[in-house]
Amino acid sequence: MSEQGLLIVVSGPSGAGKSTVISKVMSDDPSCVFSISATTRPPRGTEQNGVEYFFVDRERFESMIKSGELLEYAEYVGNYYGTPKAPVFESLNRGKNVIFDIEVQGAMQIKQKCPNAALIFIVPPSFSEIEKRLRGRHTDSESKILQRLETARSEYAQAINYDYIVINDDPQKAANEVKAIISAEKCRVEFRKKYVLEV
Ligand code: ADP
Numbered sequence: 162m163s164e165q166g167l168l169i170v171v172s173g174p175s176g177a178g179k180s181t182v183i184s185k186v187m188s189d190d191p192s193c194v195f196s197i198s199a200t201t202r203p204p205r206g207t208e209q210n211g212v213e214y215f216f217v218d219r220e221r222f223e224s225m226i227k228s229g230e231l232l233e234y235a236e237y238v239g240n241y242y243g244t245p246k247a248p249v250f251e252s253l254n255r256g257k258n259v260i261f262d263i264e265v266q267g268a269m270q271i272k273q274k275c276p277n278a279a280l281i282f283i284v285p286p287s288f289s290e291i292e293k294r295l296r297g298r299h300t301d302s303e304s305k306i307l308q309r310l311e312t313a314r315s316e317y318a319q320a321i322n323y324d325y326i327v328i329n330d331d332p333q334k335a336a337n338e339v340k341a342i343i344s345a346e347k348c349r350v351e352f353r354k355k356y357v358l359e360v
Pocket residue numbers: 173174175176177178179180181182294295297298329330331332
């Protein structure tokens with residue numbers, strides 16, 4: 162009997178290590194697929210269109226909002242970010258677990274629309290580590306780093322609305338915790354009740 166996939170939402174302040182941890186989870190667990198978001202921010206470093214994001218202009222993004230193509234969207238540090246709806250449901254129906262790397266406003270929209278989604282908030286071991294990691298990444302301008310740090314404070318306040326908090330001290334350890342959460346969520350009665358109801 163094939164099981165439906167899970168929605169796994171991963172949020173956390175910029176620089177927490179979300180991308181790093183998610184890529185480890187993805188390479189360890191082939192049942193997981195990454196939800197590729199659309200964004201109006203320009204590509205960073207080695208990012209490629211259709212891999213990390215679909216890079217679109219504001220006009221295109223606004224037409225996606227109007228036509229109802231997005232499951233959720235938000236504005237973050239001056240740019241739009243949103244989740245194309247169709248690929249998410251196609252993956253779920255194929256039994257894949259869909260991992261989202263999205264900020265807190267979008268996470269709350271998903272929780273409202275899909276109450277079974279598992280919400281994970283990733284943080285580094287201390288707040289000061291965020292600035293170190295953002296600077297060490299060498300991908301953002303000084304003003305963007307400052308805006309991301311400012312936003313981080315209000316994001317921490319939202320962590321209380323999540324189901325799990327993962328501390329990213331070591332990326333592999335954090336990825337193992339995310340995989341453990343996925344395993345446990347797959348055993349929830351909500352997903353497994355068909356095994357008992359048919360008896
Ligand atoms: P996010 O996706 O949350 O913005 P990234 O995954 O881009 O964060 O990580 C930010 C920076 O921190 C990157 O340079 C990454 O290599 C580094 N990093 C990620 N996890 C750790 C960790 N556990 N310890 C030290 N540096 C880390």
